[in-house]
Structures are given as structure tokens and as C-alpha cells.
Amino acid sequence: MPRFGAIISGTGSYVPEKRLTNQDLEKLVETSNDWIVQRTGIRERRIAASEQATSDLAIEAARRAIESARIKPDDIDLIIAATLTPDMSTPSTACILQSALGIKRHIGAFDINAACSGFVYSLSTASQFIVNGIYKHVLVVGAETLSRIVDYTDRGTCILFGDGAGAVILSACDDPERGLQAFELGADGAGGPLLNVPAGGSRMAITPEVLARHDHCLKMSGREVYKFAVTQMTHSLQQAMQACSLTSEHVRLVVPHQVNQRIIDSATGKMGFPAEKVYINIDRYGNTSGASVPIALDEAMRSGRCGAGDWIIMVAFGAGLTWASATVRL
Ligand SMILES: CC(C)(COP(=O)(O)OP(=O)(O)OC[C@H]1O[C@@H](n2cnc3c(N)ncnc32)[C@H](O)[C@@H]1OP(=O)(O)O)[C@@H](O)C(=O)NCCC(=O)NCCS
Structure with a gap:
């Protein structure tokens, strides 16, 4: 305990x-x-x-x-x-x-x-x-x-x-x-090449050729990442609910990584969450990676979409490949 x-x-x-x-x-x-x-x-x-x-x-x-x-x-x-x-x-x-x-x-x-x-x-x-x-x-x-x-x-x-x-x-x-009651952290490093920045670390120095190929920029296999994201965000959301014996009815708000509206809809829909229980600001900010969940959480708290006593679940997916969820009693 x-x-x-x-x-x-x-x-x-x-x-x-x-x-x-x-x-x-x-x-x-x-x-x-x-x-x-x-x-x-x-x-x-x-x-x-x-x-x-x-x-x-x-x-x-x-x-x-x-x-x-x-x-x-x-x-x-x-x-x-x-x-x-x-x-x-x-x-x-x-x-x-x-x-x-x-x-x-x-x-x-x-x-x-x-x-x-x-x-x-x-x-x-x-x-x-x-x-x-x-x-x-x-x-x-x-x-x-x-x-x-x-x-x-x-x-x-x-x-x-x-x-x-x-x-x-x-x-x-x-x-x-009260507070953070459960979390799940996961990674599948074999999926790393699906979403990476090839140059600028110790593997590939920045040279004029690298710059010309834009290898210092983010590279992504969008379709593969999409499929993986739906599967893992659904799985992580499920883990978050099971860990605290929660159904979608108990949860006031899901605060997902703002990855893609369709990925979010698919994962939260599979776990029985109606749209009004999912915080969305992707229309205004796009995907801000590590900043996305805390920006969404701040907006949700300040606008009264969740507050003291409520169960909320944060769930994210990203390069690595990585995924994570946190179940919180505010
Ligand atoms: C990138 C993403 C939006 C592309 O959507 P999609 O429905 O998978 O589209 P596809 O890659 O299958 O491409 C469909 C067509 O649209 C085209 N296309 C791709 N980007 C386009 C764009 N910005 N505008 C117009 N057409 C585009 C493709 O070239 C393709 O054309 P084709 O059928 O003639 O080959 C989607 O795959 C995605 O969101 N993936 C997850 C990415 C992500 O969230 N990464 C961060 C994880 S933290």
C-alpha cells in the first residue's frame, strides 16, 4: 500500500x-x-x-x-x-x-x-x-x-x-x-524505424548530404504507425480501466494524446466512451507530442470538464514505439 x-x-x-x-x-x-x-x-x-x-x-x-x-x-x-x-x-x-x-x-x-x-x-x-x-x-x-x-x-x-x-x-x-492509482508503461523497440529522426545523434552525423535528404527531420511510415496506434491505445486504455476496476461509466474524462482524431475515436469508441467523455483539442494544436496530454489536461481542468473526485484516464502512444496510460482520481 x-x-x-x-x-x-x-x-x-x-x-x-x-x-x-x-x-x-x-x-x-x-x-x-x-x-x-x-x-x-x-x-x-x-x-x-x-x-x-x-x-x-x-x-x-x-x-x-x-x-x-x-x-x-x-x-x-x-x-x-x-x-x-x-x-x-x-x-x-x-x-x-x-x-x-x-x-x-x-x-x-x-x-x-x-x-x-x-x-x-x-x-x-x-x-x-x-x-x-x-x-x-x-x-x-x-x-x-x-x-x-x-x-x-x-x-x-x-x-x-x-x-x-x-x-x-x-x-x-x-x-x-486519491491521485494517481495505476499506470502502464510499454515499448516495442522493434518498431523504432517506423517513426524516427535518423540524423543528429551518434549514429548519423549532420553533413551537407544528410541535410539535402532531410534526414535530420522526422520520418514516418504513417499507415503502419496508424494501425499500431489504434491497437496500443485501445490496449492501454483497457489496462488503465481494468487496473482500477472501472467501466466507461465510472470515468469522467479520457485525456488522450492528441495523435489523430480517427485514432482517438477508434480507441475510445472500442472501450465504450462517448465523444463527450473524451477531451479533444487536436483541431487547434495538432500533435504536440510530449506536450499534448498536459495541455489537454490543463484545458480540461480549467474548463470544468473534470474536477475533484473524478476518475480520469490519460493515454498516449508515440515513437519508440512507446505507449502509456495513467488512471487518476482527481
Ligand atoms: C499520416 C496519416 C494522416 C495519413 O492518413 P492515411 O489515411 O493513412 O493516408 P495514407 O498514408 O494511406 O495515404 C492515402 C493517400 O493520401 C495521400 N496523402 C498523404 N498525405 C497527404 C496529404 N497531406 N494531403 C493529401 N494527400 C495525402 C497519400 O499519398 C495516398 O495517396 P495514394 O492513395 O495515391 O497513394 C495517417 O496515416 C496517420 O495519422 N498515421 C499516424 C501518424 C501519427 O499519428 N504519428 C504520430 C504518432 S505519435
Whole structure:
């Protein structure tokens, strides 16, 4: 039995001002607004300004989460940042955040890369420190500037992705029946080549030839990823419900990774969730990878779609291939 509950005591999110609409994309690649809306549900996405790096988006989301939790930056005991687009390969985005938030205590800070599942992986990791009584408040952030690795000549990928950041404060409470009750983390590394950024790591250096082939950008086998996503998101949602003996009637809201409207509809529909029990903002932001679940959660909490006492399930799928779910009693 855990000694403490790990509750979501605050949430925040931030998206950059600049909008990239389907009509804008029609000017860049051979596509149409109708095709994009029908196949994905996306109408527009946000794009970071040239001077904004991932940590700049993350800090805004983090400040809002800290404010909503009514704590001070120095009350935070640990920072975990989920991102696949860090400012640089080192230092971590979490370390940059620690300094930018003006935290004077030398608390731990590290990044997790589980692509679009990264936030749920990070939340589950954070909860271990809380339920075991080690820390009281953990800042968990998901932030991405995917526009920096998207190939805007590839219509199979550029229509999907956007930039943004979301954050939560996970805090200890005396009631172990509140907060994060179950999670599932999964990966199938054999599926890695289906969705990857081939160059820029230790495997493939960036050369003029690599740049010409756009191998420093995100590559994806859309159809294969689609099938895998439906299967794994359904499976993970099912695990999340079974772990706490919940049916769709008990759950107030599913907060899915905003991967594709059709994938979300298919997975949640199979598990018996009507549309009003599924939070959707993909039309406004597209797929923001690690930022997608915490942005959706922040909007859902602030708009009253879920609140204290409600069961919610977060579920995600992404490169790796990875998947994850978290069942939470708010
Ligand atoms: C990318 C995705 C939207 C494509 O939709 P789809 O229904 O699978 O489409 P297909 O890849 O089967 O392509 C169908 C046709 O549309 C074309 N097409 C692809 N992208 C297009 C675009 N942006 N605009 C217009 N036509 C497009 C294809 O070339 C293909 O044409 P063809 O039949 O003449 O060969 C979809 O596969 C998807 O969302 N996959 C999951 C991707 C994802 O979410 N990744 C992130 C995981 S975290």
C-alpha cells in the first residue's frame, strides 16, 4: 500500500502565438484543408517564434502550474521534463528550467524521452517519489518545438505536428486513494524505424548530404504507425480501466494524446466512451507530442470538464514505439 497519494495539485499550459493553418500548408505542399480535416481532425497548429526554444515554452507552462498549485518555485523537490526536442542535447531541459524558475535549492532535474508517451512516463516516474514519501512536490513538464524537426516538404508528416508545453505539479496528500492509482508503461523497440529522426545523434552525423535528404527531420511510415496506434491505445486504455476496476461509466474524462482524431475515436469508441467523455483539442494544436496530454489536461481542468473526485484516464502512444496510460482520481 502506498503511504501517500500523488495528486495533481496544479496544471498549466502555454502555446506560441503563431498559427499555421491548413490553408497555409496548402501553399507549402500538395494537400487540402478537406483532406487534412477528414484524415486527422487538425485545422491549425502553433509554431514557436524563431527565438523561442523548448524551455521557453516549458517555463510559461511551469509558471502557470506553480501558480495554480499555490506553491512557490522553491517548494518544488524535483523537475522532470518530457521532450524529444530539447533546447540542446545537454544540459537537459529540466536543468534549464530549474535555473529559469529561479529555484535556489539544488533539487534534482532530468529529462525523459519517450516521445509522445513522454509526459505519461514522466508522471508515472514522478509518482514513485511521492507515494514513497521522498518528495512533496514534483514539477512534471511536457514541452516540444516539433516545428524544428518537421520537414515542411513532406506532406505525410508536416500536416500533423505543432509546438506547445503543458505542466503539472504532482503533490503528496495523506489519502492514498486519491491521485494517481495505476499506470502502464510499454515499448516495442522493434518498431523504432517506423517513426524516427535518423540524423543528429551518434549514429548519423549532420553533413551537407544528410541535410539535402532531410534526414535530420522526422520520418514516418504513417499507415503502419496508424494501425499500431489504434491497437496500443485501445490496449492501454483497457489496462488503465481494468487496473482500477472501472467501466466507461465510472470515468469522467479520457485525456488522450492528441495523435489523430480517427485514432482517438477508434480507441475510445472500442472501450465504450462517448465523444463527450473524451477531451479533444487536436483541431487547434495538432500533435504536440510530449506536450499534448498536459495541455489537454490543463484545458480540461480549467474548463470544468473534470474536477475533484473524478476518475480520469490519460493515454498516449508515440515513437519508440512507446505507449502509456495513467488512471487518476482527481
Ligand atoms: C499520416 C496519416 C494522416 C495519413 O492518413 P492515411 O489515411 O493513412 O493516408 P495514407 O498514408 O494511406 O495515404 C492515402 C493517400 O493520401 C495521400 N496523402 C498523404 N498525405 C497527404 C496529404 N497531406 N494531403 C493529401 N494527400 C495525402 C497519400 O499519398 C495516398 O495517396 P495514394 O492513395 O495515391 O497513394 C495517417 O496515416 C496517420 O495519422 N498515421 C499516424 C501518424 C501519427 O499519428 N504519428 C504520430 C504518432 S505519435
